[in-house]
Amino acid sequence: MKRSVIAILILTAGVWKVAAQAPNRAAIAGSKEDEAAVERGGALFGAQCGACHGTSARGTATGPDLIRSVLVRDDEKGELIMPVLRDGRQEKGMPRPGLTEAQMGDVVAWLHTLIYGAANRGTYEFLDILVGDAAKGEQYFNGAGKCNTCHAPKGDLAGIGRKYDPPVLQSLWLNPRRTRGGASRAARTVTVTPASGASISGTLESLDEFNVALRDSSGAYHSLPILNNVPRVEIHDPLQPHFYLYRVLTDVDIHNVTAYLATLQ
Numbered sequence: 001m002k003r004s005v006i007a008i009l010i011l012t013a014g015v016w017k018v019a020a021q022a023p024n025r026a027a028i029a030g031s032k033e034d035e036a037a038v039e040r041g042g043a044l045f046g047a048q049c050g051a052c053h054g055t056s057a058r059g060t061a062t063g064p065d066l067i068r069s070v071l072v073r074d075d076e077k078g079e080l081i082m083p084v085l086r087d088g089r090q091e092k093g094m095p096r097p098g099l100t101e102a103q104m105g106d107v108v109a110w111l112h113t114l115i116y117g118a119a120n121r122g123t124y125e126f127l128d129i130l131v132g133d134a135a136k137g138e139q140y141f142n143g144a145g146k147c148n149t150c151h152a153p154k155g156d157l158a159g160i161g162r163k164y165d166p167p168v169l170q171s172l173w174l175n176p177r178r179t180r181g182g183a184s185r186a187a188r189t190v191t192v193t194p195a196s197g198a199s200i201s202g203t204l205e206s207l208d209e210f211n212v213a214l215r216d217s218s219g220a221y222h223s224l225p226i227l228n229n230v231p232r233v234e235i236h237d238p239l240q241p242h243f244y245l246y247r248v249l250t251d252v253d254i255h256n257v258t259a260y261l262a263t264l265q
């Protein structure tokens with residue numbers, strides 16, 4: 001079953017700090033719920049309710065969105081939610097959850113915190129980043145997106161959903177960093193072909209109107225002046241597909257792929 005992943009962000013000094021599985025402190029403070037109860041409630045919800053209501057309570061085909069639920073929104077101290085949790089709605093497809101009163105209280109606290117966060121979306125813009133459909137994201141990854149031609153979920157991307165929280169994960173694949181790991185897979189390579197003589201290939205060091213500089217596989221540095229398009233300069237950028245994706249992806253694809261990557265634990 002999917003792990004409950006809640007994107008929780010605390011904005012400190014302009015940096016997004018992320019704590020997995022722990023709701024936003026500001027949302028907890030705002031909703032006036034007990035932090036430990038909220039944490040326990042989130043874990044319980046992920047394990048026992050997420051399959052139907054979605055791990056972020058946004059609903060699935062088998063259970064309604066609880067963030068949009070009037071009943072949940074109007075609840076103040078559990079008086080509306082608790083009866084549903086005690087008895088389920090068996091005739092409507094929700095079995096009796098079988099939680100203790102204390103566990104129900106924890107789930108209520110967690111739901112209150114989510115409602116508060118949703119009502120204050122401007123401050124929690126990433127709260128619902130995991131709204132996508134992971135199965136569709138996987139299809140896209142192996143299909144239209146062609147991600148699998150360069151990446152493997154059990155290879156270079158293994159555990160990426162554990163390493164990064166959703167917002168970081170999303171920006172990482174929408175806009176991957178070039179500088180990772182020195183001579184990284186992301187380095188741009190270049191082939192320079194002079195008017196006569198052999199061409200040289202290597203890692204692109206710099207390129208402007210007047211000059212191209214590269215380092216060949218032996219580590220030697222070459223700098224050549226460019227005049228009237230001579231020498232010919234051909235650049236290969238391994239990140240090109242990513243920059244291209246950025247233009248053609250729909251929001252739905254983006255959410256689905258991020259949701260899929262988040263499952264790579």
Ligand code: HEC
Nearest residue numbers: 048049052062063064069070071084089092093094097107
């Ligand atoms: C097997 C699927 C399933 C599971 C598991 C499940 N629910 Fe539900 N839940 C539903 C369905 C379906 C409804 C809608 C029932 C209806 O139409 O009245 C519902 C309704 C609700 C409602 C009322 C929403 C409203 O607006 O009336 C709440 C609150 C709720 N569920 C919370 C939970 C919590 C908390 C858990 C885990 C402890 C949970 N559910 C587990 C399927 C499920």
Ligand code: HEC
Nearest residue numbers: 145146147149150151172173176184185186238239241257
């Ligand atoms: C033609 C090859 C290619 C394709 C196609 C491609 N990528 Fe990448 N991707 C790269 C390279 C190169 C990097 C740079 C990081 C590296 O060296 O691993 C990268 C980086 C990433 C990262 C960051 C990895 C990290 O550990 O920092 C993610 C996540 C990612 N890609 C996901 C995707 C997804 C999802 C798709 C499809 C929608 C995709 N990529 C398509 C080549 C590709």
